[in-house]
Amino acid sequence: MVSRRINYPLPEECLIAGILHGIGKLIFDQYLHTLFVQAVKKAKKEKKLLHHAEREIFGTDHCRVGAMLAEKWRLPLQLVEAINYYPHPGLANFNPTLASLVHIGNYISRKKRYGDPGDLVVPKVSEDAKKILKIGQTELDQILRAAQPELDKVEDLIDKLQQ
Numbered sequence: 001m002v003s004r005r006i007n008y009p010l011p012e013e014c015l016i017a018g019i020l021h022g023i024g025k026l027i028f029d030q031y032l033h034t035l036f037v038q039a040v041k042k043a044k045k046e047k048k049l050l051h052h053a054e055r056e057i058f059g060t061d062h063c064r065v066g067a068m069l070a071e072k073w074r075l076p077l078q079l080v081e082a083i084n085y086y087p088h089p090g091l092a093n094f095n096p097t098l099a100s101l102v103h104i105g106n107y108i109s110r111k112k113r114y115g116d117p118g119d120l121v122v123p124k125v126s127e128d129a130k131k132i133l134k135i136g137q138t139e140l141d142q143i144l145r146a147a148q149p150e151l152d153k154v155e156d157l158i159d160k161l162q163q
Contacts, residue, residue: 024062090128
């Protein structure tokens, strides 16, 4: 949705990056489940972002682990960067726009309390992401309002698939 708004030339790439951005959480949960549960509990109890609690427990976070998996799968660099740097899109070198789009998408889902990210904190929108995407707070507020009907469509689809 955000990629269309800024006329990103490959909205499908943005969708794929958005789907994959949290894949490191799946790796932690599958292979280091007990420690991952500890990280989630720590993040919620201490009201911190999950990737901060992960770094304390694992010495790394789901962003880096997900990026390592993406590299192993030989995914394009822009996807590796989006997975690794979506919390801090200004660190992306190859395609900071894609990392910023994932950052904003993550922010929207967190702000709308869509899903369970593993913590209770809504991260702040990166100033780098706003600069990279050339959006201000007013446009971000418009995007947030426009997101609800899209999230409702997803809910309807999930409900239909579960029938």
